Amino acid sequence: MQRxxxxxxxxxxxxxxxxxxxxxxxxxxNHGYVRLQLRRSQSxxxxxxxxxxxxxxxxxxxxxxxxFYDMLHPEYKYEGTKGAEVFADWQESLCDHGExxxxxxxxxxxxxxxxxxxxxxxxxxxxxxYKDLAVGPFPNDRLVKSCQPVIDIxxxxxxxxxGAGNTIWxxxxxxxxxxxxxxxxxxxxxxxxxx
Numbered sequence: 001m002q003r004x005x006x007x008x009x010x011x012x013x014x015x016x017x018x019x020x021x022x023x024x025x026x027x028x029x030n031h032g033y034v035r036l037q038l039r040r041s042q043s044x045x046x047x048x049x050x051x052x053x054x055x056x057x058x059x060x061x062x063x064x065x066x067x068f069y070d071m072l073h074p075e076y077k078y079e080g081t082k083g084a085e086v087f088a089d090w091q092e093s094l095c096d097h098g099e100x101x102x103x104x105x106x107x108x109x110x111x112x113x114x115x116x117x118x119x120x121x122x123x124x125x126x127x128x129x130y131k132d133l134a135v136g137p138f139p140n141d142r143l144v145k146s147c148q149p150v151i152d153i154x155x156x157x158x159x160x161x162x163g164a165g166n167t168i169w170x171x172x173x174x175x176x177x178x179x180x181x182x183x184x185x186x187x188x189x190x191x192x193x194x195x
Contacts, residue, residue, distance in 0.1 A: 030143035031086060032182030033097050033136030034059075034151060036158065038128050041172035041192040048169040048193040049129045052160040055102070055121040057135050059157055062178075064147035066115035068139060072146075076139065078109045090137040094119075098134035101125040116151075128160075132186065140182025153177045158189055167194045 036057070040048055061069070069077050076083040087107050095102040101124040108118045119135060139149055153174055160169040172192040179185040 030140060031090065031137035032140040033090075033094065033134045033138065034179045034181060035098055035132040035134050035186045036153075037132050037186055037188045038100075038130065039188055039190050040129060041190040043172070044192055047127065047129045048191050049127055049160060051162045051168055052123050052128055053163040054105075054123060054161040054165075055100075055128070055133065056159050056161065057119045057121070057133070057157060058116060058154075059119075059135050059138075060114050060116040060152040060154060061138075062148075062150040062152060064144060065139065065149045065151070066111065067147075068144050068149070069109070070111050070115065076143075078107055086137060094134050094136060095121070096134075097136075099131040100128050100133045102133070136181065138181035140180075142182070149181055150178050151181060153179070153187060153189070158191070159194075160191070170194050 038049065073082075075081045076086065078084070078087050091104045091107065094104050100121070102121045103124065105120040105122050110116060110118065117135075117138070121133070135151075138151055141149060153171075154177070155171050158171050159167050162168050169191045171189055173190045174187060176185075176187050179187050
């Protein structure tokens with residue numbers, strides 16, 4: 001017969017209690033993010049990021065993602081019955097997946113000639129250069145079964161604002177303008193001073 005030491009019984013009981021006490025299911029792993037690596041353009045002698053108080057990211061959906069939201073599963077939109085909870089969870093955690101010290105102020109989806117997601121970040125540190133900014137959430141292939149979800153990055157996809165709301169830097173170039181959510185891809189973004 002197996003014997004328990006005096007310490008093992010309370011510890012085993014505590015472990016069981018801990019397991020029972022954590023019955024709240026983990027959020028489903030059906031959304032992902034992409035990390036944008038903020039770099040200065042080769043044309044910039046000095047950092048274009050000095051004075052950044054806010055960042056606005058505007059990331060575009062490929063046709064697969066646009067159809068997912070607009071036609072197949074509108075319940076996952078920002079204001080949808082499932083999407084509201086998804087975006088609320090990611091508003092709290094998105095910045096934790098990058099290196100930039102930030103908070104997410106707001107999300108806004110748009111569906112027109114081009115569809116996508118706009119995110120407003122409040123920046124909590126003096127410099128974001130050479131750091132990664134997480135953008136998302138985007139449905140990954142665990143949720144999108146019929147096609148490959150891809151996000152696209154354009155010249156207007158990222159801009160930095162000063163404390164007065166003036167744009168002080170913009171995208172100059174990127175080597176990889178597309179990425180697959182859920183694979184935690186890193187995309188290098190080269191930025192220049194505005195003006």
